[in-house]
Amino acid sequence: MKYIDEFNDPELARRLLDEIGATATRPWALMEVCGGQTHSIIRHGIDQLLPEQVELIHGPGCPVCVTPLDVIDQALEIASRPGVIFCSFGDMLRVPGTDRDLFRVKGEGGDVRVVYSPLDALELARRNPDREVVFFAIGFETTAPANAMAVHQARRLGLTNFSLLVSHVRVPPAIEAIMTAPSCRVQGFLAAGHVCSVMGTAEYPELAERFRVPLVVTGFEPLDILEGIRRAVRQLERGEHRVENAYARAVREDGNPAAVRMIEEVFEVTDRNWRGIGPIPLSGWRLTEAFRAYDAEHRFDVADIRTEEPAECRAGEVLQGLIKPTECAAFGTTCTPRTPLGATMVSSEGACAAYYLYRRMNGPTPQATHAVREEMNPVA
Amino acid sequence: MCLAVPGKVVSIDDSADPLTGLIDFGGVQKQACLEYVSDVRVGEYVIVHVGFALQRLDEESALASLKLFEELGLLEEEFGDAWQQAARDAGAAAVTEEPRESEAR
Numbered sequence: 256m257k258y259i260d261e262f263n264d265p266e267l268a269r270r271l272l273d274e275i276g277a278t279a280t281r282p283w284a285l286m287e288v289c290g291g292q293t294h295s296i297i298r299h300g301i302d303q304l305l306p307e308q309v310e311l312i313h314g315p316g317c318p319v320c321v322t323p324l325d326v327i328d329q330a331l332e333i334a335s336r337p338g339v340i341f342c343s344f345g346d347m348l349r350v351p352g353t354d355r356d357l358f359r360v361k362g363e364g365g366d367v368r369v370v371y372s373p374l375d376a377l378e379l380a381r382r383n384p385d386r387e388v389v390f391f392a393i394g395f396e397t398t399a400p401a402n403a404m405a406v407h408q409a410r411r412l413g414l415t416n417f418s419l420l421v422s423h424v425r426v427p428p429a430i431e432a433i434m435t436a437p438s439c440r441v442q443g444f445l446a447a448g449h450v451c452s453v454m455g456t457a458e459y460p461e462l463a464e465r466f467r468v469p470l471v472v473t474g475f476e477p478l479d480i481l482e483g484i485r486r487a488v489r490q491l492e493r494g495e496h497r498v499e500n501a502y503a504r505a506v507r508e509d510g511n512p513a514a515v516r517m518i519e520e521v522f523e524v525t526d527r528n529w530r531g532i533g534p535i536p537l538s539g540w541r542l543t544e545a546f547r548a549y550d551a552e553h554r555f556d557v558a559d560i561r562t563e564e565p566a567e568c569r570a571g572e573v574l575q576g577l578i579k580p581t582e583c584a585a586f587g588t589t590c591t592p593r594t595p596l597g598a599t600m601v602s603s604e605g606a607c608a609a610y611y612l613y614r615r616m617n618g619p620t621p622q623a624t625h626a627v628r629e630e631m632n633p634v635a
Numbered sequence: 636m637c638l639a640v641p642g643k644v645v646s647i648d649d650s651a652d653p654l655t656g657l658i659d660f661g662g663v664q665k666q667a668c669l670e671y672v673s674d675v676r677v678g679e680y681v682i683v684h685v686g687f688a689l690q691r692l693d694e695e696s697a698l699a700s701l702k703l704f705e706e707l708g709l710l711e712e713e714f715g716d717a718w719q720q721a722a723r724d725a726g727a728a729a730v731t732e733e734p735r736e737s738e739a740r
Contacts, residue, residue: 401687592724
């Protein structure tokens with residue numbers, strides 16, 4: 256147990272691991288949905304500490320990773336236009352579009368700004384009435400209340416130079432898509448804690464029942480994750496399949512009703528394309544008719560931009576838990592954080608980035624491993 | 636950006652619309668929208684995501700999370716200079732944010 260001393264309570268971690276080991280009598284495959292959980296798992300070696308009958312499969316819970324290539328290309332097109340201030344979170348800067356990224360657009364003279372909050376973008380619009388300010392509104396349910404508030408405020412303030420390029424996605428339809436895929440091996444889910452902080456757990460019992468899978472709402476700390484795994488394995492061994500909340504200190508059953516009300520006022524459910532995965536029915540949000548004037552896709556007439564994803568990148572299979580990052584031939588060779596093929600290699604929550612960062616270099620070929628090591632330690 | 640960071644409410648500006656407060660994230664202080672936890676009080680801990688407090692959190696859990704995030708380097712990623720980070724990742728010279736960036740704060 257080489258990593259266990261790094262847990263903030265190693266004794267409790269050991270007890271949880273022992274209990275998981277004693278409970279699991281046969282192989283089980285669990286999916287953690289959230290990219291933050293993926294990083295915590297890889298960083299602390301939780302997948303390696305677990306008894307071998309319990310396998311963790313990494314899910315599609317990185318919003319940067321699942322934003323489709325054509326939306327990235329729309330963003331790059333808008334950001335390149337004169338008179339536009341294009342605002343984004345920092346982790347979108349290096350996500351590759353077809354032939355460049357936002358970082359490059361900035362270098363070429365585009366006015367790309369990094370903001371911490373969509374309200375910062377709104378403030379930029381207020382201060383720059385002669386410019387068009389566009390905010391790149393991506394994210395899961397956790398981010399939607401912030402983006403909804405920004406556009407709600409824009410209307411209230413009468414700002415006509417503010418708009419959102421929206422690519423919001425929702426977790427429950429993604430779970431459904433994963434469970435209905437013919438190659439699905441997932442038997443239980445660690446549901447994303449902060450998504451449920453906003454939305455609550457009301458959407459999950461139906462999924463647990465229909466697909467007969469335990470759904471355990473789980474936090475991000477290593478001990479949270481072990482506790483989530485312990486509960487999911489216990490349910491599986493007992494033949495149960497229900498929703499459990501193992502993150503009660505941050506998740507109430509009804510979530511945050513004020514935030515949900517704001518989402519429902521501003522957004523409506525729509526089909527969304529997921530990068531590497533494809534279209535998932537009803538898996539996203541778009542602005543409602545009442546807020547359509549704030550939709551950058553229409554304001555800048557970029558809705559027709561459609562882009563094919565590069566075939567070499569297998570991020571879609573990684574995001575669906577069908578392969579581990581190291582099973583991709585490009586991992587660590589043609590695809591590195593410096594030369595990413597897909598967003599899973601650049602996003603701070605991407606599974607490929609996690610494997611690269613924490614040196615899970617047991618890649619597909621010795622050459623790949625060697626190339627990665629050389630890049631990580633160029634002097635050696 | 637998906638990271639939701641716990642922080643302590645240092646002050647609340649009741650006159651702001653939407654309701655705003657100053658939050659301390661283990662030393663880094665930032666304004667956040669408190670509209671979705673509108674009955675929060677100074678001294679309580681909240682989970683903040685992209686500048687919005689989403690739920691309350693008890694102090695013990697909040698401090699444990701902050702410690703973990705710091706160890707993982709995630710606080711630097713969340714609050715550090717995104718352009719420098721991107722330049723490092725790209726192996727390129729930084730394209731710096733002009734001073735006007737501060738307008739947004």
